[in-house]
Every structure is written in C-alpha cells, then in structure tokens.
Amino acid sequence: MNWQWRWAALKNGFQDATAYRIEFFFEVFGSAVTPAIIQIMLWYALFQVGGASQVAGLSYNELIHYTLVSTLFTQVRGGNNDFELSEMIRSGALSNYLLRPVGVVEFTYIRGVAPKIFIAGLCLVVGIALSFFLGLNPTRILGAMGLAMVGNIIHYQLGAILATAAFHWEEAYSVLMVKNMLVAFLSGELIPLTFFPEKWAWIWKSTPFYLYVFGPTQYALGKWTDAEFFHQVLLSGLWLIGFSILVRVSWALSIRRYQSLGG
Amino acid sequence: MNTLIHYLEIYRVQLKNNFVREAVYRTNFLTTLFVDFIWIVVEFSLFTVIYANTTTLGGWTQPQIFFFLGVFFSSDALFTVFFQRNFWVFSDLVNKGELDILLTKPTSPVFLALTRSINITAIFNVVLGVLIMIKYAGPAGFAGGLAWFKVPVWLTVGLFTALHIRFFSSVWVFWTDRSWAFTHLYYQFFNFASKPDTIYPKAIRFLLRTALPFAFIGSVPARALLDGLSTTEELGVAAVLCAFFAANGILWNLGLRRYQSASS
Numbered sequence: 001m002n003w004q005w006r007w008a009a010l011k012n013g014f015q016d017a018t019a020y021r022i023e024f025f026f027e028v029f030g031s032a033v034t035p036a037i038i039q040i041m042l043w044y045a046l047f048q049v050g051g052a053s054q055v056a057g058l059s060y061n062e063l064i065h066y067t068l069v070s071t072l073f074t075q076v077r078g079g080n081n082d083f084e085l086s087e088m089i090r091s092g093a094l095s096n097y098l099l100r101p102v103g104v105v106e107f108t109y110i111r112g113v114a115p116k117i118f119i120a121g122l123c124l125v126v127g128i129a130l131s132f133f134l135g136l137n138p139t140r141i142l143g144a145m146g147l148a149m150v151g152n153i154i155h156y157q158l159g160a161i162l163a164t165a166a167f168h169w170e171e172a173y174s175v176l177m178v179k180n181m182l183v184a185f186l187s188g189e190l191i192p193l194t195f196f197p198e199k200w201a202w203i204w205k206s207t208p209f210y211l212y213v214f215g216p217t218q219y220a221l222g223k224w225t226d227a228e229f230f231h232q233v234l235l236s237g238l239w240l241i242g243f244s245i246l247v248r249v250s251w252a253l254s255i256r257r258y259q260s261l262g263g
Numbered sequence: 264m265n266t267l268i269h270y271l272e273i274y275r276v277q278l279k280n281n282f283v284r285e286a287v288y289r290t291n292f293l294t295t296l297f298v299d300f301i302w303i304v305v306e307f308s309l310f311t312v313i314y315a316n317t318t319t320l321g322g323w324t325q326p327q328i329f330f331f332l333g334v335f336f337s338s339d340a341l342f343t344v345f346f347q348r349n350f351w352v353f354s355d356l357v358n359k360g361e362l363d364i365l366l367t368k369p370t371s372p373v374f375l376a377l378t379r380s381i382n383i384t385a386i387f388n389v390v391l392g393v394l395i396m397i398k399y400a401g402p403a404g405f406a407g408g409l410a411w412f413k414v415p416v417w418l419t420v421g422l423f424t425a426l427h428i429r430f431f432s433s434v435w436v437f438w439t440d441r442s443w444a445f446t447h448l449y450y451q452f453f454n455f456a457s458k459p460d461t462i463y464p465k466a467i468r469f470l471l472r473t474a475l476p477f478a479f480i481g482s483v484p485a486r487a488l489l490d491g492l493s494t495t496e497e498l499g500v501a502a503v504l505c506a507f508f509a510a511n512g513i514l515w516n517l518g519l520r521r522y523q524s525a526s527s
Contacts, residue, residue, distance in 0.1 A: 023444045034451040037467075038458060042313075045321040045462035055316045171294040178301045185305050197315045 013111030081112030082159025188214025326402035335481025337392030338421030417484035437518030
C-alpha cells in the first residue's frame, strides 16, 4: 500500500477546497444554517401555529434537538466528487488519470474527502460542546460521527458506480442528480425518517441512505441502543463490501467502452 | 414602438438559434424532463409524509400545498426557460471579458446578456406545473372559471421576482473576483421559496416579502389565487419588484463603469 500519493492527494484536495477560504466557510455555514432554519420553521408551523403536542411520537423539543444534531452529520455526508468522475469520463480527461500509477476512483475520493474530514472534525467539536447543553453522551457523538464518515464512503461508492453511466451516455450526470435528490429525502436530512408511516418505512430501510444522517442522529440522541448501533455498523460494513465489489465490476466492464475523447 | 419591434426581432432570432441548438442536443430534452420530474416527485413525497402526521401546515391543507407546489414549479420552470442558462455564464461575461462583444452591439447589453440562451425544453415543466395546479385546484378551493386568467399574471410575478433576485445576486461579479458565493447564497435562500411563507414566523415572513422576496415566486401567487390578496399586499408586491428593478439598474450601470474588459 503506497501511502505517499494518498497523503499528497489528501493535502492537495484540502488546499484546493480551501483556496478561497471565505467562500469555503461561507459554503459550510450556508449549507448548515439555511436548511436548519427551514426545518425549525417547519416544526414551528406544526407545533406553535398548528397546536400539535406530538408529531410522529416526537415533541417540539425533540424535533429541535433532531435538527441541531442532524445538521452536524448533514455536513459530513458525501460531496459531489462522483460528478467529477462523470465529467472526466464525458470530457476525456480520464486519460490523464489512466496514465498515472493511482486508482482514479480512489484518487478522486481522497481529494474530495479532504475538506470533509476537516468539517467532520469541526462538527465533532461543535457536537461535543452541544452534547453538554442538550444532555447527550459525548462518546455517542464520536461514534455517530464515525458512522457518518462510513456513510460518506458508501455515498461516494454508489456515486462511482452510477458515474460509469457516463461511459454509455453523455447526460449521465442526471443520474447523479437524481441520486442526490433521493439521498436528501431518504437520509433524514429534510425530516426525521420516523415521520414515514410504518407501511412506507421499507422505502428508507431498503437503502443505505439512512446511515448518512438519520442513523448517526438517532445514536447521538440516544434513540438507538449500543447494540442497535453496532448492528447498523455491521450493516454499513456489508454495504461497503457490496458496493466496493460493484465499483470494481462496473468500472472494469465500462472502461472498455472508453475512447479517450469522451465516454 | 420601433424600439419594441427591434427587441422583439432580436428575441425572435435568439429563439430560432436556441431552437436549432435544442434540436441538435435531443437527449438533453429527456434529461431535463427526467430530473425535474424526480424533483417534483421528491417534493410531493416530502409533503405527503408530513401530512401523514398532520392535517394542516401553517394553515394550508394538503391539496392547497400541492396547488402551491404546482404554482411554484411552473414559476420556477418559466425562469429556467427564459433566464437560467444565462446566469450560469453571467460571471464569465465579466471575468473573461466576454461582455466586450455585447457592448459593441447596437442594443442593450443587459438585454443580450439575459436573453442569449433559452431552454425551450423546460416549457414541458411549466406544463407539468400547470397540470398539477389543475388537478388540485378544486380540492384546494380555487374558484376556477375566470380566475384562471389570473394564473399567467401571478406566474409572471414569480418569474420576474426570480429574475430580479438572481440578477441582484450575480451583478456583484463586477466588484468580486467570483460571484460563486452570492450564487450559492441565492440557492440557499431559494429553499425558503419551496415552502409556503405562512409557516415562517412574522420576522422571516416580512423578510421574504421585502428584502429577500422569495415568497413572490410561489407562496404569495398561490395565496393570491386561492384566497386573494388585500390591496396593501398587492401594492407591496409591486413596490418591492419596482425597488429591485431600480436597484439592479443602478448596480448594472455602476458595474459597467468599473468593467475593464478582460478580468475587471
């Protein structure tokens, strides 16, 4: 295992993402605050305007806590590096990477995950500070952040599989856009997944998306027992293995169509 | 009158050029439809799940929210048809000096900057939004009949609101190296438009109807169509849009003075 290029890619990815520091922090701050405000307003409308005392078994305070904690994990969930892969294939820029002694899928991930690792560290500090105010267990925040990082990898693996559509179809980015929309909804980023009536719960349970935000939040808030958490960690391990096989197979099969001028 | 004919003629030529381009990239048509359709499905699913736990949200029943979504999608799709692509390359006009070519033309450069690219295929999304409105009009309590004539008026209000806010978020490129941060902020605030404004507390609601009038894209038009607005509210909408029009005009002219061709 050659760690040298991986470390270089990580450093390079971080420098690249933070080259425009103000924009970087602006993006992180904006993408955390605005959705959180909208979500809190939604709870305000349901409880303060609508007069509800509980929604889907959750009180107003519980939902506010959900929003505050889930916002931390939303920042860590996968980025858009899969779009980068898709664009490389479409434009023919992939050729440059094929000549290098690095795996293009892994290289692109490492470059993209660098700022996320930094953000995860920041969110962990904020989360631990928050845990004292909300009465949460700081070790659970740590474990939940670990699960969120695994979710980040799964998200990218799925993106890398879908990006191979670019070998066959020029507009393959649309598949990634659709994936991101579904992830936003089924990861628990917009609303807690407990809002789903029991008969529809299979929808989110049959994807790994809930492991990105909803799962870590449930564990951090103490809604999952340690046993349930480890069960979910095991499941995420299975998703990781399954997707890594699919990444290899889909790239090995699709790259045969590559013409160096585009997919 | 001659000026109007002159601009209509330019627009006709732009439309023809865009039609030719869309005919070449036919798969783009299906892609646009597919992605927007999924976006609509996700928004509908979100509200369906929320309404599985409550009967009203900020005073809106489920059919009323779906009617609002129809108005919002149509309004947003109209913006996509006429202006969106032009804003994707707006910063290049200044940063790469591409504005030079527009300044040499014997017509308004801002008109050319905002009308060069037209996404004709997105018209189908406008139709999709209108079909949603038609489906939920009755259960939402929409009066129907002659009231349908108000729909294009309010969709136009939504279109021009989006245009003015987007322009306001982009014009700063004359002063900054990159307008990306403002664009990002625009899309963050745009999320406020995808929910009815009555769910927000008074202070935010006021902001969404004045300084950041995202409520005029879908929420206020939907309310105007379902319940009607008071004269004060209608005057408020007109005043805010006029203020943005004036501010954008001033900023554009100030920006042009600062423009130094390639990378101002």
